[in-house]
Structure formats: C-alpha cells, structure tokens
Amino acid sequence: MCADTPETPDYKDTLNLPKTDFPMRAGLPKREPAWLERWEKIGVYDRLREKEGRTPFTLHDGPPYANGHLHIGHALNKTIKDMIVRSHQMMGFDARYVPGWDCHGLPIEWKIEEKYRKKGKNKDAVDVVEFRRECRDFAAEWVDIQRDEFKRLGITGNWENPYLTMDYHAEAVIAGEFQKFLMNGTLYQGSKPVMWSPVEKTALAEAEVEYHDKESFTIWVKFKVNLDNWPETTYETEEDEFFGEQMYLHLQDAQVVIWTTTPWTMPSNKAVVYGKDISYGLYEVTGVPEECWAAVGDKFLLADNLAADVLGRARLNDDQWTRVCDVSHESLAKLQLTHPLAGAEGSNGEWDDFRDFRAAEFVTDTEGTGFVHCAPSHGMEEFELYRDLGMLEQVITYNVMDDGGFRADLPFFGGKYILNRKGGEGDANKAVIDKLVEVGGLLARGKIKHSYPHSWRSKAPIIYRNTPQWFASVDRKLDDGMGEMGDSIRERALRSIDELVKWTPQTGRNRLHSMIEARPDWVLSRQRAWGVPLTCFTKKDTLPTADDFLLRNDQVNARVIAAFEEHGADVWYKDGFKAEVLDGIVDPEAYDQVFDVLDVWFDSGSTHAFVLRDREDGTEDGIADVYMEGTDQHRGWFHSSLLQACGTKGRAPYRNVVTHGFTLDAKGMKMSKSLGNTIVPEKVVQQYGADILRLWVAQTDYTADQRIGPEILKGTADSYRRLRNTMRFMLGSLGDFSEDQRVAAADMPELEQWVLHRLAELDHVVREGYKSFDFNGVWQAIFNFATVDLSSFYFDIRKDALYCDGDTPNARAARTVLDILFHRLTTWLAPVLVFTMEEIWLERYPGDDSSIHLTDMPETPRDWLNEPLAAKWAQVRQARRVVTSALEVQRTDKVIGASLEAAPVVHVRDEAVLAALQSVNFADVCITSDVSLTNDPSPAEAFRMPEVDGISVVFEKAEGAKCQRCWKILPDVGQFAHAGVCGRCSAALSE
Structure with missing residues (x-):
C-alpha cells in the first residue's frame, strides 16, 4: 500500500452484531440450584394456583416407596409427569400436581427388620406399636430425602403439602374404603393357594412378584x-x-x-x-x-x-x-x-x-x-x-x-x-x-x-401355599347403587377400560384388559405389622361362610374411622381398643379382632379417595385426568386403583393412563449394580445438569424401553448446545428491539411471512403433542425447526440484514419475527428445559417476580397459515439447495473461500419455478453477491442434483469490489461517501 493511499476505515463497530451476556457455556450443575431457590422464594406453584377462570387439570401421582435414593427410573417417571403438568399449565389449564409417597408395606418393614437382624434383635419380641413407630420414622426420613432429590430435577408441585399414605387422615380413609368392601359384600375369608414368601412370612400379590x-x-x-x-x-x-x-x-x-x-x-x-x-x-x-x-x-x-x-x-x-x-x-x-x-x-x-x-x-x-x-x-x-x-x-x-x-x-x-x-x-x-x-x-x-x-423385595423364590386369607371378590354382584358400569368389580373394570379411559400407548389397554379378564379374587390380607389393618371383626365359633361371621355395623365403622383420624392406625393395636369400639353395640367378647394388614396396593389404590376426593387441590368428581407410571404398573397401581375404585366408586378413577417403558443401559441391558451399568440421576445432574437429563427424557420414545449411557448423554448435551446457540443468537439480535419497531404480519416480506406460517403449523404440532403426551414428537418438531428452518436457513439469510442494514423494513420485520419466535420457543420448551428457558427469559425480562413458568404459551393467529406461500418457498428452498451444493464444490476445490465470492447462473426449466425465484431476492437467499436466473437450456457442464429435476447451476465469480462492511462483492463499491463500501452500507452508515 502506498504511503499516500488513504486507509479504509474498520467498519466492524458499525455493524449491528448480536449483543448479549447470555453465555454459550451453560454451567447448569452450578447454576440450576439458584433458580430452584428463586422459584421457591417467589412461590411459582402457588401463584399459578391463583390464576382464575381456568379449567382444572390433575395428574395424580403414583406414589414411590419412601425407602432409598432415586434411580434413573424415578427420574424418567417424575420428569414425564412434570412435562405433562407444566405443558398443560402453559396451555391455559390449572394444572395441579400433588406428589405422594407409599409409606406402608414390606419394603419399609423389611429395612427395619434388617436393622434388627444386624443387632441380633427379634422383631416378634418388639411391641408392635413401637415397631410401627420405627417404620414411620424411617419412611418420614426418606420422604424428606427423596423430596429434595425430585426438586433438584426441576419437578414442580405442592412439595410443602404432599400426600403420605401413613398420614392419619390417609389411614382413616384407607380403612374407610376397606369398610366399603366389608359392607357391600365384596369381602370374604377363604382358604386357597396364594403366592407366599417363606422368607417374608406373608402372602404376596401378583404385583409384588417378579x-x-x-x-x-x-x-x-x-x-x-x-x-x-x-x-x-x-x-x-x-x-x-x-x-x-x-x-x-x-x-x-x-x-x-x-x-x-x-x-x-x-x-x-x-x-x-x-x-x-x-x-x-x-x-x-x-x-x-x-x-x-x-x-x-x-x-x-x-x-x-x-x-x-x-x-x-x-x-x-x-x-x-x-x-x-x-x-x-x-x-x-x-x-x-x-x-x-x-x-x-x-x-x-x-x-x-x-x-x-x-x-x-x-x-x-x-x-x-x-x-x-x-x-x-x-x-x-x-x-x-x-x-x-x-x-x-x-x-x-x-x-x-x-x-x-x-x-x-x-x-x-x-x-x-x-x-x-x-x-x-x-x-x-x-x-x-x-x-x-x-x-x-x-x-x-x-x-x-x-x-x-x-x-x-427379598428377591427370594416364592411358593404357592394354602392359607386362610381375606379376599375381595371380583365377580360378586354388588348392591351399592353404582351399577351403571356393571354389577361386579370385574365387569365395571372391563367396561371402564373400554369406555372411559384413553390409553397411551394403546397397548396398555390390551395388557390391563387381559389381566382383569383373567385375574382371580384379590388377596387383601398380609401377615405383617406395618400397614393399615383390616378393620373388621369376626364372630367367634362361626364358620366364615355364615352370614353373621363378619360384623357389619355402620356405628362400629364410624368409631374406628374417628379413632384413626385422631390417633392413626396404630390405635388398632392398643390394648382394649376392641372393647372401646364394640362397647354398647355388640358383646366384645363374642368377636375376634383381625390383625392382618391390608395389601399395600390397596393403600395406593385408595389414593383417589384421600387425594383427589378429599383435598382442596383435588378434583370435583374424585377422578384424575391422568395416571402415568411404568408398564409394570398394569399389574400394580393402574390395576389396584381400578379394582379398588370399581368397588367403591363404580368406575375407574382416571380418564387417561399413560405408560412408560423401562430404562436400560446403552447396550439395551437391564441395569444392575452387579453389572456396574447403572446410571444414577444424581451423577448425571452433577456432570451435566438436570436440564440435560430432562432433555434425554424428551428425546426418548418413553412408551417403549429407552436406553441411557455416557455416549447417549453426550449426544443429548450436543443437541442442547445447538439449541442454546440458536436461542443465544435470538437474544443477541433482540437486545435493542422495542415495540415501536414492530411490523404487522401483513406488511412483512415473504420470508418473514413464511416463518410465521411455519410457526402456525408448529403451534398446532406442539399443542397436540403436549395434549397427547408426545414429548418426543414435540421436541423433534421444535429442534428440527430451530436448527434447520431457523439456524440453517432463516437466520443464515437474515444475518446480513440484521447486521448490516440500518433501520430498514427488512431489519424491522426480522426483529419482529425474532421476538415472536422468542416467546413461542421459550414457552414451548419451558416444560422440558425448565432451567434454561428460565435463564433465557430472565435475560430479556429480569425482575424479582419474573418467570417463564408464570407465562402461558401465546396464542398463534390462524391467519398466519399460508399454504400457497409455503408451497412457493418449498420451491425456493429446493433451488437454494442446488446452488449451495454447487458452491460447496467450488469451495472444496479452493476456487472460492466464501459464497459471497460467487454470482452463479441458475438455469430453471419450469417457468412457474423461475417466476417464484425471480419474485424474491434469490441472491440473498443463496447468500451470494449476485445471481442470474434464466430458463435458457442448461449447458452440459452445469451442476445438477439427481433428486432436483429441472434446476442446474453454472458457477461464475462475482464482479466488482468487496464491501469492507458487508463483504459482498458488488460493482458499486467505492462510489459513495464512505470509503470502501456499497450503496446499502453507505446509507446505513449515514443513518
């Protein structure tokens, strides 16, 4: 360069480059706990309940056992539930979620017995009330631990007031539900072979067997x-x-x-x-x-x-x-x-x-x-x-x-x-x-x-053993005035399955229907100590087949329930309790008190009564919109809840049953500590953050068995980074956006109108996907849109206008669309990436009370749909593919370094397609400095793609000089007041 040649100014600072403090590195493991504290501080869940005029939507939580740290199956289960609840809330419902725990039963009792065995202590030598107190304390401790572990996964819900089957009211209701079986003739004592665990010394239900x-x-x-x-x-x-x-x-x-x-x-x-x-x-x-x-x-x-x-x-x-x-x-x-x-x-x-x-x-x-x-x-x-x-x-x-x-x-x-x-x-x-x-x-x-x-539980083999047990008949005719769905539990259950419940996937219906169709009577009794007792009395010296064998008395039942409400089920074991509740009604000495405890599946099967029916945040009719659990619960909670409710309500307690499969390792093998192939949620959260674990859930087809492993999680993290980059670009480009820059949809260029059309299409897909619990479908649709339609196409094209234009209609329209995209993508993805979408939201809308989770998905105008425009732009994008592929050949051959160095000649056989390309700025679409469109016959040396008929490209270099601001090569560079720039950039600089 000669000494007297004026130096071209550096125009970098004049570009409208994205500006944001939003980091590319998420740092989720360290940052997520702060958002949890923030949500708790501002009371997000309670504030959502204050929104008036909404239709209630209730997912009823199938209770996990309170007896150990969470495994990956827990994480999958609770995350799916959370996505259901959050998505329905953001679609305008009052979506309630009351977490719960199963606190009775052998899993907990077994842990206390293990502690006794280590000390050489005999369980049978311990007072039963003291033993039950130890079980209660053990369960309470694990409820607190598991609650914190669930909350760390970003699960929303009424964590301050969960339901516990060992709460006094719950125990009273469970006893009351059992008494309905006692009074309606369902209950009987019989002696038949039952599945028996010699190690645990108790009968087992089918759901307790593997x-x-x-x-x-x-x-x-x-x-x-x-x-x-x-x-x-x-x-x-x-x-x-x-x-x-x-x-x-x-x-x-x-x-x-x-x-x-x-x-x-x-x-x-x-x-x-x-x-x-x-x-x-x-x-x-x-x-x-x-x-x-x-x-x-x-x-x-x-x-x-x-x-x-x-x-x-x-x-x-x-x-x-x-x-x-x-x-x-x-x-x-x-x-x-x-x-x-x-x-x-x-x-x-x-x-x-x-x-x-x-x-x-x-x-x-x-x-x-x-x-x-x-x-x-x-x-x-x-x-x-x-x-x-x-x-x-x-x-x-x-x-x-x-x-x-x-x-x-x-x-x-x-x-x-x-x-x-x-x-x-x-x-x-x-x-x-x-x-x-x-x-x-x-x-x-x-x-x-x-x-x-x-x-x-014990993992020990079982035997079939004939013992006297208490059964609920599934075929006896019930005279309870609730015969709309049938006269027996089996008939009501089968009709409920077919007429009242929607199944996701549909195979769940087939599985449960076949089980109910073939099942024997329900063995209700267990020969254990920690549970709700069978609150009934039998007449001494009377055969079980006699009409007066069981004491059926409403007044006795009411006394038992009142005592349980005040003191819990432990009172059943208090000396003299039989005399207290029978005194003045029948001779206490004429009756024996039953001390078997209820099958724990009866406990959890009764939760609809003390959660859905009795709580203020329950449901008006005591029926849940959704029960969602693993496929093993067709013989577990789905099954027992159906039987129990059909015996006491006359129908199923749910409208939708959603089922997920089992989580396997990366090779498709069952996880086992002995194999060393377990994936612990806590470790994933520590390494990647909870949002990556949640995204893994969204990426899986949970209706089948799903796989997880280090390489799978790496792939999930990569998808997350790509999406985060897309959201970061939007944040940076919207930093100075204001409402006075907003452009009406009808006044936007075609490219922006095409984006709005895609948003209208996607809004339907997202809402229908969330309604049908298809999170994989929702995620794939949004992710493909964000990475293919936006990052690789729309953003790629509009970066030039956003960076280099001044206050032009194109730039204003682009920022308006980015704002529209921002509000939809953040709310659409908030049920999945709860922490990341909160971070992104607060970048634009900081404030003590601000939260994406207090926001609904915005309504998308149906008139954004424009099928003719979409068809036209499908042709434009197809032609663009041919051009970009032709330029990639030149780039590989080192003929050019960037697409702006090209001015290709595009031969288009179809006149309608040619007209479509001529009606748009096809050079901007292809990110070239110029383009020539012709329907002249294509020369032999032209580049073609076999799958795109009628379009070919002849490479030509762009003529002119390189604009030092936008880098396009144009003939008019250097002819304006600002040195070394094109006319468009000179105008922007003058602004």
Whole structure:
C-alpha cells in the first residue's frame, strides 16, 4: 500500500452484531440450584394456583416407596409427569400436581427388620406399636430425602403439602374404603393357594412378584396302580370280553408316572389327573443299563407323545422298552393309585389312602408325562378343580408352615425347609427325593432352569401355599347403587377400560384388559405389622361362610374411622381398643379382632379417595385426568386403583393412563449394580445438569424401553448446545428491539411471512403433542425447526440484514419475527428445559417476580397459515439447495473461500419455478453477491442434483469490489461517501 493511499476505515463497530451476556457455556450443575431457590422464594406453584377462570387439570401421582435414593427410573417417571403438568399449565389449564409417597408395606418393614437382624434383635419380641413407630420414622426420613432429590430435577408441585399414605387422615380413609368392601359384600375369608414368601412370612400379590431364572430339581415319580376296585363288566361280545380281560391283566403291577419341578409338594399329593384328549399307552421295560431305577418287566402308563422322552430320562435305550398296548380313558377311569410313600416304615399311615385319579382340562402332552400330580394346597388349577367338585375337604393339606418349613410332626420331613433363611435352596427337596429313592418311588431325576416367581423385595423364590386369607371378590354382584358400569368389580373394570379411559400407548389397554379378564379374587390380607389393618371383626365359633361371621355395623365403622383420624392406625393395636369400639353395640367378647394388614396396593389404590376426593387441590368428581407410571404398573397401581375404585366408586378413577417403558443401559441391558451399568440421576445432574437429563427424557420414545449411557448423554448435551446457540443468537439480535419497531404480519416480506406460517403449523404440532403426551414428537418438531428452518436457513439469510442494514423494513420485520419466535420457543420448551428457558427469559425480562413458568404459551393467529406461500418457498428452498451444493464444490476445490465470492447462473426449466425465484431476492437467499436466473437450456457442464429435476447451476465469480462492511462483492463499491463500501452500507452508515 502506498504511503499516500488513504486507509479504509474498520467498519466492524458499525455493524449491528448480536449483543448479549447470555453465555454459550451453560454451567447448569452450578447454576440450576439458584433458580430452584428463586422459584421457591417467589412461590411459582402457588401463584399459578391463583390464576382464575381456568379449567382444572390433575395428574395424580403414583406414589414411590419412601425407602432409598432415586434411580434413573424415578427420574424418567417424575420428569414425564412434570412435562405433562407444566405443558398443560402453559396451555391455559390449572394444572395441579400433588406428589405422594407409599409409606406402608414390606419394603419399609423389611429395612427395619434388617436393622434388627444386624443387632441380633427379634422383631416378634418388639411391641408392635413401637415397631410401627420405627417404620414411620424411617419412611418420614426418606420422604424428606427423596423430596429434595425430585426438586433438584426441576419437578414442580405442592412439595410443602404432599400426600403420605401413613398420614392419619390417609389411614382413616384407607380403612374407610376397606369398610366399603366389608359392607357391600365384596369381602370374604377363604382358604386357597396364594403366592407366599417363606422368607417374608406373608402372602404376596401378583404385583409384588417378579420372574427370574431358577434352577429347580425335577423328578419323575411312580404311582402304583391298584385294581382292587376294577369293576365287573358284562360284555356284549366275546371279543370285547377278551380285550377287557387282557387289559386287566396288562395293568397288573403297572405304574403311572408323574413329573414335577417341586419335589417338596410330593408329601402333599392327594391326586393324579390325566388329559381328556390325550392318547395313552402301556410301556414295558425289556432291558436295563447300569444305574437305572427301572427293572425288566416294569410297566409304565405314559402319554404316547411323551413316552420316548420319559423312558430316555430313565436312561433306557430305544431297544430296552416296548409299547404293549393302548390304554383307553375308560380303562384309566377304573384305576386307583397309591402314593409312593404309602406303607413306608415310619410313615404312620400318612399316605396310605388311595389317591384320587380322574380327568382334568388342564393336562397336556407337551411336556412331562401326560399325568399331573395334584397337591391342591399348592396349586391353583388343582385347587379350582377340587373346589368345583366339592372335594376340598378331602384334598387340602396344611403341611407347610408360614416360614416354608414342614410341620414338625410330618413323617420323614418334619422341620425340613423349602428355602433357607436367605432364600436359597433348603433341605426339603433333597429329603423328599432321597426318601423316594429309598422306597423305590423314583424313575428319574434331573434339574431344569426355568422362569420362576420371586418376591421383588427379598428377591427370594416364592411358593404357592394354602392359607386362610381375606379376599375381595371380583365377580360378586354388588348392591351399592353404582351399577351403571356393571354389577361386579370385574365387569365395571372391563367396561371402564373400554369406555372411559384413553390409553397411551394403546397397548396398555390390551395388557390391563387381559389381566382383569383373567385375574382371580384379590388377596387383601398380609401377615405383617406395618400397614393399615383390616378393620373388621369376626364372630367367634362361626364358620366364615355364615352370614353373621363378619360384623357389619355402620356405628362400629364410624368409631374406628374417628379413632384413626385422631390417633392413626396404630390405635388398632392398643390394648382394649376392641372393647372401646364394640362397647354398647355388640358383646366384645363374642368377636375376634383381625390383625392382618391390608395389601399395600390397596393403600395406593385408595389414593383417589384421600387425594383427589378429599383435598382442596383435588378434583370435583374424585377422578384424575391422568395416571402415568411404568408398564409394570398394569399389574400394580393402574390395576389396584381400578379394582379398588370399581368397588367403591363404580368406575375407574382416571380418564387417561399413560405408560412408560423401562430404562436400560446403552447396550439395551437391564441395569444392575452387579453389572456396574447403572446410571444414577444424581451423577448425571452433577456432570451435566438436570436440564440435560430432562432433555434425554424428551428425546426418548418413553412408551417403549429407552436406553441411557455416557455416549447417549453426550449426544443429548450436543443437541442442547445447538439449541442454546440458536436461542443465544435470538437474544443477541433482540437486545435493542422495542415495540415501536414492530411490523404487522401483513406488511412483512415473504420470508418473514413464511416463518410465521411455519410457526402456525408448529403451534398446532406442539399443542397436540403436549395434549397427547408426545414429548418426543414435540421436541423433534421444535429442534428440527430451530436448527434447520431457523439456524440453517432463516437466520443464515437474515444475518446480513440484521447486521448490516440500518433501520430498514427488512431489519424491522426480522426483529419482529425474532421476538415472536422468542416467546413461542421459550414457552414451548419451558416444560422440558425448565432451567434454561428460565435463564433465557430472565435475560430479556429480569425482575424479582419474573418467570417463564408464570407465562402461558401465546396464542398463534390462524391467519398466519399460508399454504400457497409455503408451497412457493418449498420451491425456493429446493433451488437454494442446488446452488449451495454447487458452491460447496467450488469451495472444496479452493476456487472460492466464501459464497459471497460467487454470482452463479441458475438455469430453471419450469417457468412457474423461475417466476417464484425471480419474485424474491434469490441472491440473498443463496447468500451470494449476485445471481442470474434464466430458463435458457442448461449447458452440459452445469451442476445438477439427481433428486432436483429441472434446476442446474453454472458457477461464475462475482464482479466488482468487496464491501469492507458487508463483504459482498458488488460493482458499486467505492462510489459513495464512505470509503470502501456499497450503496446499502453507505446509507446505513449515514443513518
């Protein structure tokens, strides 16, 4: 540069570059707690309740157990609930959320017992009220811990006044709801096989059971055939007589073989059954290998489809047995069987009676032997068979005690345990197998790995055990005046599922419907101490089937409820309580007080009554708009709430049921501490912040199982940064925006009107997505709009006008649109990114009482929709893609460094498309200094894209000089008062 050449001024400071203090680095882990404190200080949740004239919307919280730190499933669950509540609030509802906790039950009781065991203390030696007090204190401590952990995730709600199932009023209502079952005839005491935990010494509900692989003993046992009662028959023909006599001879000394995976049930065997449609044969052993429990000449009755497998299990080769003959069902019906332990020395006649032998519907020939050993005390199918036959008294046994041990006086096996104290294999199975070997009752044995029910608390296997329990009938007709949906609990539940409830996803309906359709009566009683007792009394020396067995008295019930309201359920265990509530009504000495506690699912199933019905922030009709939990709650809270409400309200307590799947690790495996693949919410919050965890929830399809891991969270954080950058650009560009700069939509350029059209489209998508709880759909729509339509297209184009124009219509319109975008994006995203949207909002609207969460989503005018304009700009954007792709080739080849160095020639075959491109400033759209549009035939060397027909590009360099302010290359640069700039920039500088 010559010494006398005037130096071009630096125009950087004259540009309207974005100005904001909003940091690109979020620093969420450190900054989020301050926003939590701020929300609490200004009372955001309470102030929202003060907004008048709104339609209530209530999500009823399914209560977690108050017994440990949160896991990732808790975080997913509560975040989805929070998004539902916040989004509906911002769409104009009065969206209420009362968090709650399940405080009774075995999970908490188990923790106190663990503490006792470590101290060598016996729970049964502790006063029950003192034990219950320890359980209550334990639960209260964890409620406080979990409350803080939930709040740290940004969950809004009435945290100062949550619901607890152990509150006195809650306990009184739970007892009152049980009394409705007592009074309407639903309740009865019965004795049937129930799922029983020997480790926990209590009955379990289906929802308290999970299935794990377990290795079990499997045995093939021989029952000797007895022909003493073979009837004398008069045959019609000599041939029939011959075959009848032959069958009798063949069956002499024959044995029926059964197969079982529960050897411990053999001492309780009372019958063997066969299938009505199964083909049976008699098989004789003709040779034996060494170490075989069969002998030459042994004859076994087996299903034909299973005979080869069974004899192979007995170590017999195919040439060591032969099929003797068919055995008809008529012949089977003539047989009697003896138990393999019958007559054994020392058995004291325990098993000497003949075993019942008959056909049954549930027998198959797909596995086993085709014959099923029946211990009706330990299996529902067998129990129901003999119940329907009226033979329960003959077949029910009480050999297994509550701790899983055999009764002490049972010959050979007294004092043996099915499980050891920690839930492992006890000594009962081995003792039974050894005794069967000793008496020659075993044909084969082995082991099998199969899915087996376990208690989800102790993780120990369970058994089926016949015990007296309290049940709620699901099929009895209820005379309660609430029969609109049906006369029984089952009928009401099934009709509610189909007629009153919307399911998200729809598969939830199918799952719960099939469960309700097939479920047995509800086992309400638990043999534990920490819970709401079954507040009923039974008449002494009276059979459970008698009409007066249960005391049904409204006055007694009212006294119990009043005492619970004042003192809590502990008062039930106070000495003399029975006399207090019965005195003057009936003779207290004539009645026994029931001390079983209610199934904890009855507690949580009753929450609609003491939360939705009774609280001021409940609902007018005691019905929630939404219940939302994991898919396991189809057999848990959704299920028990439905049954309970159908028995006491006559219908389901919810209008919508939303279900999420399970959270797996990044490889799709179940999380386990032993595998070391758990993701702890607290750690994620410490590393990334709660908003990243919330965004992960929004990005998942929660209706299916979802995955989480370090790489997945990194990807989530990257999406967050991209969105944050978009919002930062808007904040910077709106720093000096004022209302007097606002432009009416009708006066805006087409590009801005197109953005408004997209906003109107997106407003519908967002609102419908939030209404249908589709957060993934909402997030994807907003994120794609922000990154593709805005950052990569609209912002890219309008940066030039925003930075370089003066107070022009284009610049004003662009800032108006940015302001419109700001209010919609912040409110649309606030239910997801609760902290970040608050930070962004306060950048523009600081103030002691300001909060995005006090703001509604703005209404979007429907007249912004402009389909013809959208179609036109779809053509413009398609043509732009061809141009930018052509320029990218030149940039890669180092021909140009930036697109402003180009002035491409665009050949457009379709005249309508050409006219569309000519009607807009297509050079600005393509971010080039100039562009030529023509419908001349395209030269061979032109750039084309296969997917865009009729548009091609010939690269040309822009002519002129580079404007030192806007960097466009234009012919008029240097011809104005301000040195080195174009006419547009000179005018802006003059302003």
